[in-house]
Amino acid sequence: MKLSKMKKKNNKVKYILISIISFTVFLIIWYMVTDVFKLVKPISLPSPVKVLESFINKFTVKRPDGSTLQAHVLSSLRIVLTGYIAGSIVGVPLGIFMAWNRKADMFIRPVFDWFRSVPGMGWIPVMILIFGINIASKAAIVFAISFVAILINSYSGIKNTNPVHMWVAQTFGASNKQLLFRVAIPSALPHIFTGLRQGLNQAWASVVAAEMIGSNRGLGYMIQMNRENSRADLIIVGMLSIGLVGTILSFVLQKFEDKYVRGRH
């Protein structure tokens, strides 16, 4: 037992080390390409040193896009979490319901199949017409994107419930409700959490599309504005921030899953 724990810890350290090495190699190549050999023009790809400088400055300087980096992050988080939570509240129960009820599946699936094939950007005009140009329309775009992954995974989690578990429960006289809440949903939890993580990643990645509507701040807005202003360094700062915050959110959700999903590890 102790040996297995030690092995697990060693693997974790190994993984962290490899991740650090991978990032360092990436940064070195980037530095060599831009600052040392100057293979790419700084206007196309600024050096990591310049990006780091801009990243640090952006915490205090509002120019040229009107807000500091933390204000952009907070604004985006508000939109993404609103849309994502709404997507989870609708996506998980609906996925379970569709998987559990054949008639509901047959009824909802055609609409869902159409819904999921619409790309995020495609929702912009419709959301403006329905919700206007406030936070609701932006959150609705995030909802439309994250909800799909969440629903699909909840659906397949229930569908993949081990039939042996169902038979055993049925043999002991479990009701339909008990089968769903005591057998199917607990066994589908790893799938549901995978969907929640995928949904979160997609929700966070959709921030650029969502902030095309009436935004005055946010990471997506920051990227768009600095594209207009030809500031490649700040575009990369925006990209890095999206990646960084996305990783942190994903990590938090992973920890939550590790703690609450029995038999996950």
Place this chain on the structure above:
Amino acid sequence: MKKLLALLIAIIMVMGLVACGDKKEDTAKDDSKKAEDVKEEAADDKKEEAADDKEVDEADLPVLRLGVFDSRSSFVNWYIMENGIDVENGFKIEPTVSTAGGSFLNEAIGAGKIDATQIGAAQAVFSASVYDCINVVEFSEASGSSAIFARPDSDEAQIIGDNPDFPEVRGSADTIKGKTFMYPTGSMSQLTVAKYLEVFGLTLDDIESVNTQYGPGYQALQAGEGDTVTLYSPLTLFAMDDGYVSLASLDQLGQSVRDCLMVTREAYEDPEKMDTIKKWIKVLFEYNEKFQEDKEWQREELTKFHAFYGNDIADPIMLDTEIEKHYLLTVDEAMASLDDLGKSALGVGQYYYEIGIIEEDALEKIENNVDKSIMEELFGK
């Protein structure tokens, strides 16, 4: 039975002869057809050879990799390409078309994909200050293309000429204060709004600004959101057609914004490339003048141009508005204002500097990256 058999054989023989006859005729027909085919093939070969020659000729022509728009700014260039006028004049345009504004063309410059670009003054600021391009000519006046629109029943649409210095401008301080203006922030549209507010002694702090791109902003106005939207041609034409009222356009606010040709530093320092660019400028002004002389023809071709890019604009009033508001400069007009070359980009640049988009050294670059000598060489001082 023998008689019957003999008759049958005779019939078969006769049919055989007839069939042979037919075959002969067929053969004759085939022969003549073959001869015709051979002639046609020869003619086709000649045509193909001629086409090949032309292709070879075209392939030999110097290429101008040009950034263009799907909007009025590049209308004349579109006509030149569509009618092979570039090839007739000894060069070939290889266009990179932007449907997403000038920033895309600046990125194409950064990536080394184009030699020069047609671009509005707002993005020419960055072509010069970030990408080190040279402004060699301004070929159309575009300040009428950026306008603020409001609903026809709004308070601000009812008042006109409140400030006597701006008789065509609608609205007043009282009707505008606190209203929601939708426009892409940090762009020429923001300059339009700021200039509009100045007319009534107001600033951006007196209104609520919402950052929206042109299309979504117009949709939002239609959906009942906000009070005004700042649009750019051809959306301005659609807004007019839909009954929205123009409160002011940039030209009515006394700000000149011109379309420029920004040449990359590499092309500028390459005499062969500059020869091609000079040929292009000559042809462009030749057709600017021809279109200005014959407005009816310009309307026809402008309709085709819009249809080419999927816009159905055939109403003469809309077309005339575009012709008047986004004006093609003639040689005389361009030469008369040659001393001001680059001033329109500099004007926008100064505003960008005031609102913190660019630094002071960028202004210097915009001012210095101008070359009047190309126009002087082509059309005399």
